[in-house]
Amino acid sequence: MSIMKIENLEAKIGDKNILKGLNLELEAGKVHAIMGPNGAGKSTLSKTIVGHYDVEITGGDITYKGKSIKDMEPEERALEGIFLSFQHPVEIPGVNNAYFLRTALNAKLKYEGKEELNAAEFLRAMKKHLEMLGMKSDMISRSLNEGFSGGEKKRNEILQMLILEPEVIILDEIDSGLDIDALRQVSEGINKMKDGKRTFLVITHYSRILDYIEPDYIHVLKDGKVIKTAGPELVPYLEEHGYDGIKED
Amino acid sequence: MANEGLDTAISGEYELGFEIDIETDIIEPGLDIDTLKFISKKKEEPEWMLDLRIKALKKWETMTEPHWGKLDYTPIDYQSISYFAAPKEQIDSLDEVDPKILEAYEKLGISLDEQKQLAGVKVAVDAVVDSVSVKTTYSEELEKHGVIFCSISEAIRDYPELVKKYMFSVVPMADNYFAALNSAVFTDGTFVYIPKGVRCPMELSTYFRINAMNTGQFERTLIIADEGSHVSYNEGCSAPTRDDHQLHAAVVELVILKDAEIKYSTIQNWYPGDETGKGGIYNFVTKRAICEGENAKVSWTQVETGSAITWKYPSCILKGDNSVGEFYSVAVTTLAQQADTGTKMIHIGKNTKSTIISKGISAMKGQNTYRGLVKINSSAVGARNYSECDSLLIGSECGAHTFPYLESKDTQGQVEHEATTSKISDEQLFYLRQRGITEEDAVSMIVHGFCKQVFSQLPMEYAVEAKALLELTLEGSVG
Ligand SMILES: Nc1ncnc2c1ncn2[C@@H]1O[C@H](COP(=O)(O)OP(=O)(O)OP(=O)(O)O)[C@@H](O)[C@H]1O
Ligand SMILES: [Mg+2]
Numbered sequence: 001m002s003i004m005k006i007e008n009l010e011a012k013i014g015d016k017n018i019l020k021g022l023n024l025e026l027e028a029g030k031v032h033a034i035m036g037p038n039g040a041g042k043s044t045l046s047k048t049i050v051g052h053y054d055v056e057i058t059g060g061d062i063t064y065k066g067k068s069i070k071d072m073e074p075e076e077r078a079l080e081g082i083f084l085s086f087q088h089p090v091e092i093p094g095v096n097n098a099y100f101l102r103t104a105l106n107a108k109l110k111y112e113g114k115e116e117l118n119a120a121e122f123l124r125a126m127k128k129h130l131e132m133l134g135m136k137s138d139m140i141s142r143s144l145n146e147g148f149s150g151g152e153k154k155r156n157e158i159l160q161m162l163i164l165e166p167e168v169i170i171l172d173e174i175d176s177g178l179d180i181d182a183l184r185q186v187s188e189g190i191n192k193m194k195d196g197k198r199t200f201l202v203i204t205h206y207s208r209i210l211d212y213i214e215p216d217y218i219h220v221l222k223d224g225k226v227i228k229t230a231g232p233e234l235v236p237y238l239e240e241h242g243y244d245g246i247k248e249d
Numbered sequence: 250m251a252n253e254g255l256d257t258a259i260s261g262e263y264e265l266g267f268e269i270d271i272e273t274d275i276i277e278p279g280l281d282i283d284t285l286k287f288i289s290k291k292k293e294e295p296e297w298m299l300d301l302r303i304k305a306l307k308k309w310e311t312m313t314e315p316h317w318g319k320l321d322y323t324p325i326d327y328q329s330i331s332y333f334a335a336p337k338e339q340i341d342s343l344d345e346v347d348p349k350i351l352e353a354y355e356k357l358g359i360s361l362d363e364q365k366q367l368a369g370v371k372v373a374v375d376a377v378v379d380s381v382s383v384k385t386t387y388s389e390e391l392e393k394h395g396v397i398f399c400s401i402s403e404a405i406r407d408y409p410e411l412v413k414k415y416m417f418s419v420v421p422m423a424d425n426y427f428a429a430l431n432s433a434v435f436t437d438g439t440f441v442y443i444p445k446g447v448r449c450p451m452e453l454s455t456y457f458r459i460n461a462m463n464t465g466q467f468e469r470t471l472i473i474a475d476e477g478s479h480v481s482y483n484e485g486c487s488a489p490t491r492d493d494h495q496l497h498a499a500v501v502e503l504v505i506l507k508d509a510e511i512k513y514s515t516i517q518n519w520y521p522g523d524e525t526g527k528g529g530i531y532n533f534v535t536k537r538a539i540c541e542g543e544n545a546k547v548s549w550t551q552v553e554t555g556s557a558i559t560w561k562y563p564s565c566i567l568k569g570d571n572s573v574g575e576f577y578s579v580a581v582t583t584l585a586q587q588a589d590t591g592t593k594m595i596h597i598g599k600n601t602k603s604t605i606i607s608k609g610i611s612a613m614k615g616q617n618t619y620r621g622l623v624k625i626n627s628s629a630v631g632a633r634n635y636s637e638c639d640s641l642l643i644g645s646e647c648g649a650h651t652f653p654y655l656e657s658k659d660t661q662g663q664v665e666h667e668a669t670t671s672k673i674s675d676e677q678l679f680y681l682r683q684r685g686i687t688e689e690d691a692v693s694m695i696v697h698g699f700c701k702q703v704f705s706q707l708p709m710e711y712a713v714e715a716k717a718l719l720e721l722t723l724e725g726s727v728g
Contacts, residue, residue, distance in 0.1 A: 052679060053675060053679060073682070074682040075687050075688070078682065078683050078684055084683055086680065090674070090680045092677050092680065092681070092698075093671065093699075094695065094697075094698025094699045094701065095694055095698040100684075100694065103694065104681075104684040104685055107685040107687075111685065164684065
């Protein structure tokens with residue numbers, strides 16, 4: 001069953017056409033990996049899905065659970081269960097990380113008509129995630145992403161994913177800049193979310209993270225289009241031959 | 250489509266713009282000696298007070314309006330203002346306040362009924378409407394502790410010795426143009442005296458309401474903390490939405506003796522005018538504290554969200570050895586508001602210490618200027634100052650300016666200054682929205698984070714109020 005369908009998507013940033021008739025179908029509960037050369041449009045695709053203001057859709061459509069989300073506000077898409085772990089998470093000085101996380105979680109609980117958590121309940125719920133991700137507890141009392149190292153920012157993205165429990169999870173180069181332990185911990189976090197219902201779109205340049213999280217599908221994105229979809233067996237081939245030799249499906 | 254949310258209006262409605270429907274006694278506009286005689290007579294003042302008023306008027310007439318502030322406004326015609334307005338049917342008994350006024354104060358969230366106040370936190374209130382104090386609550390209970398809490402008009406009649414001794418002692422009559430004007434025409438305000446060694450048993454507060462049209466409000470507040478005493482005082486204010494500008498020129502004097510402490514908090518929410526600059530209060534205020542004795546401590550905390558123009562520099566004269574002055578400020582300018590605000594810390598005594606934390610927020614076409622002076626006299630051996638001035642810009646049409654001045658005659662003084670300017674970026678807002686937080690909540694989240702250091706200085710109930718007020722001020726037609 002498909003949960004998200006991207007059809008003939010065309011999108012530009014400024015005057016530059018970046019997505020040029022992209023087709024992609026995400027199957028519910030599966031792990032989809034996207035690989036492709038620098039500048040191919042991978043981050044643009046993820047931004048387009050979450051409604052980033054930089055991107056203008058000029059053609060095609062994105063449907064989520066059967067409904068077009070093209071005109072939805074970013075916060076609504078988020079509340080409907082679409083999560084993006086940013087390639088470069090922005091720093092927000094002065095906003096306490098724990099306070100932010102709780103606000104985001106409570107916004108979601110409220111949207112779903114559930115009871116909001118108080119500060120104590122929330123901290124308790126968060127503690128176990130911190131441990132698993134190897135995050136020091138001072139990281140949640142600090143300002144959101146401010147002065148975080150590259151790896152700490154990525155762990156903090158995963159922490160948000162674990163707390164918000166989204167349905168479609170887009171991870172844009174979550175593995176870039178992670179040390180060996182962090183890569184394992186982050187992968188563990190991702191695997192914890194794999195429950196056969198949640199759907200992943202994992203953008204990466206490296207096979208290492210894919211060894212941990214075992215994708216169901218590999219899509220090759222090149223020059224604004226998905227040119228090939230295959231099983232995980234494609235990864236070693238790409239590692240060896242690069243993207244040049246890939247023929248369009 | 251680069252985030253319209255930010256570029257368009259980020260400004261909420263002014264919620265307190267209603268008018269209290271009462272009859273008002275108001276004198277004809279104009280200012281001369283007869284005006285002063287009229288005010289003095291209305292207030293049943295002794296002769297000496299009238300003489301001082303006349304002296305102040307004469308001085309004022311020789312002075313010129315200052316224009317060094319980074320403020321742009323149409324000149325004020327002082328003869329077109331009415332200098333006295335009072336709700337009619339003012340009955341002498343304090344218990345008989347016009348129900349409409351009580352109701353209006355309820356609407357502002359302030360109960361003037363002692364019975365109705367929630368148990369637990371007691372706050373004594375002096376309620377000032379236009380030129381008169383309409384009611385002061387808990388005066389009797391405070392009296393048991395020797396605390397005097399009354400209107401300045403009453404103090405002039407009942408405690409002339411204290412008034413003569415301290416009024417004009419911190420802000421001299423002709424200190425500046427607006428102070429001189431106030432000295433001549435001041436109408437009401439609050440008087441507080443905390444006796445030796447007394448910790449004031451409740452929060453004191455004054456709520457100023459401008460109601461009548463074409464009037465100015467010229468209140469005068471005098472607080473004296475005798476040796477070893479402690480008081481926390483809060484002031485709030487608001488005014489109806491009107492198309493013309495109204496002048497508010499207040500003077501506040503604080504005297505802190507040996508080992509005493511005053512915490513003075515302000516939540517300023519005068520009507521700010523509209524986005525084109527029409528209407529709004531011109532707020533020209535002189536606030537000054539003197540730490541007379543050793544170990545005296547004063548802190549000014551202000552949250553400035555209202556007024557079309559704010560010109561205000563709460564200052565501390567640190568005369569006693571080891572005395573401490575603090576200034577915590579959040580100033581918000583949105584719409585077409587302009588604020589030129591800051592503080593002066595004058596170090597005279599040995600080992601005096603001052604802290605300045607200033608947070609300026611500008612949105613829409615708001616212009617926010619911090620102007621601060623740290624002056625260290627040669628006598629102030631071991632003086633220390635820490636200043637931090639941060640500006641936050643929302644959108645691209647607003648501005649922030651910082652003018653820190655330092656005069657140090659003592660090389661032993663230790664002065665530290667930090668300043669930052671940041672902008673709420675589209676990328677930050679987007680990040681928060683991607684986590685399901687609405688754009689408005691995202692803005693207020695960043696703003697609260699920015700103001701945290703200042704809000705934490707406010708008494709709890711006021712911190713909550715300040716937070717809500719800020720939210721309302723910056724809330725807007727997003728998207
Ligand atoms: N804000 C922008 N302004 C101008 N060009 C942009 C902008 N954002 C992206 N681009 C351009 O769009 C193209 C696609 O960028 P995108 O970030 O989607 O690539 P990517 O596949 O994620 O690359 P990488 O693997 O390096 O992360 C690039 O040529 C990039 O320079
Ligand atoms: Mg990218």
